[in-house]
């Protein structure tokens with residue numbers, strides 16, 4: 001499953017915000033309530049790197065429910081660089 005962090009700038013009030021969602025959907029401005037502001041950028045957050053003590057864990061979004069994304073541990077690494085290289089290679 002894909003999981004995105006969408007970045008928005010409202011053309012009406014120039015307000016900035018971001019939302020995490022399963023789609024790169026338009027959203028209503030939380031500052032002035034303008035309708036259907038399209039995201040200007042969407043980052044793929046389907047795989048993220050989390051810390052677990054001194055180790056780094058690559059997590060993957062397996063499905064999205066009404067409560068949000070479900071995460072599954074893919075692999076653990078000793079260094080952040082190794083985890084980043086693993087994510088970049090997939």
Ligand SMILES: [Zn+2]
Nearest residue numbers: 010013029032
């Ligand atoms: Zn606005």
